[in-house]
Amino acid sequence: MGKDKLRKFSEIDTFPNVYQLELGKVMKGNWAKDHFKNTHPIVLELACGKGEYAVNLAKLFPEKNFIGVDLKGNRIWRGARTGVDEGIANLAFLRIQIEDLLDYFGAAEIDEIWITFADPQPQLSREKKRLTFPGFLAKYKILLSPGGKVNLKTDNDGLYSYTCEKVDELGLVSHKKTADLYKSEFANEVLSIKTHYERIYLKHNKNINYIQFSFP
Ligand SMILES: C[S@@+](CC[C@H](N)C(=O)[O-])C[C@H]1O[C@@H](n2cnc3c(N)ncnc32)[C@H](O)[C@@H]1O
Numbered sequence: 001m002g003k004d005k006l007r008k009f010s011e012i013d014t015f016p017n018v019y020q021l022e023l024g025k026v027m028k029g030n031w032a033k034d035h036f037k038n039t040h041p042i043v044l045e046l047a048c049g050k051g052e053y054a055v056n057l058a059k060l061f062p063e064k065n066f067i068g069v070d071l072k073g074n075r076i077w078r079g080a081r082t083g084v085d086e087g088i089a090n091l092a093f094l095r096i097q098i099e100d101l102l103d104y105f106g107a108a109e110i111d112e113i114w115i116t117f118a119d120p121q122p123q124l125s126r127e128k129k130r131l132t133f134p135g136f137l138a139k140y141k142i143l144l145s146p147g148g149k150v151n152l153k154t155d156n157d158g159l160y161s162y163t164c165e166k167v168d169e170l171g172l173v174s175h176k177k178t179a180d181l182y183k184s185e186f187a188n189e190v191l192s193i194k195t196h197y198e199r200i201y202l203k204h205n206k207n208i209n210y211i212q213f214s215f216p
Pocket residue numbers: 046047048049050051069070071072075096097098099116117118119195196197198
């Protein structure tokens with residue numbers, strides 16, 4: 001591992017807004033009370049990378065709490081550093097495998113989920129790794145409070161179609177969907193927040209897909 005990565009790894013250990021692996025489990029069911037010291041709703045950004053959605057949503061919505069989730073500590077470092085430097089009190093990060101979410105959050109503890117430019121896992125053999133595979137959706141359903149929404153933004157047309165198919169097959173409620181967000185009626189301040197990966201795709205004129213759905 002490079003020196004910079006190692007430095008970031010050891011630095012996030014000292015950040016008050018980052019929880020890692022086992023340390024995060026004690027927060028299950030109590031994130032608002034124990035970390036944020038309030039009773040505000042909690043929003044997750046899954047596959048957050050550097051956490052642009054979590055950071056920008058936290059600034060836009062101070063009355064909600066935001067937690068970015070990713071396995072890569074050197075990426076989380078970027079968002080967490082911004083949170084510390086700018087004193088963003090309603091922002092935290094959790095470094096875990098998304099597969100293990102149920103070990104870290106209680107039933108109905110989450111108000112909304114964002115999945116931002118997740119790895120599309122195009123090979124059929126890796127379907128179970130797609131963050132909108134039914135196994136993941138079943139976990140989100142447990143974690144979300146009634147009516148809680150899932151938002152998926154992706155450059156990947158295959159992951160978008162796959163997600164739309166699963167939403168239909170499983171009888172979920174689709175609220176908004178478009179294969180070209182920035183040409184659609186849905187483009188607004190929130191949906192125009194751009195992540196690191198999104199900026200790269202936009203440079204190549206890639207269309208950005210978006211779907212918002214909930215569980216009946
Ligand atoms: C393509 S990057 C997108 C990062 C960021 N959302 C963006 O748009 O710039 C995908 C991210 O998902 C994370 N990731 C993928 N699968 C994961 C999993 N099962 N658990 C935790 N993190 C995962 C990777 O570590 C990576 O940071």
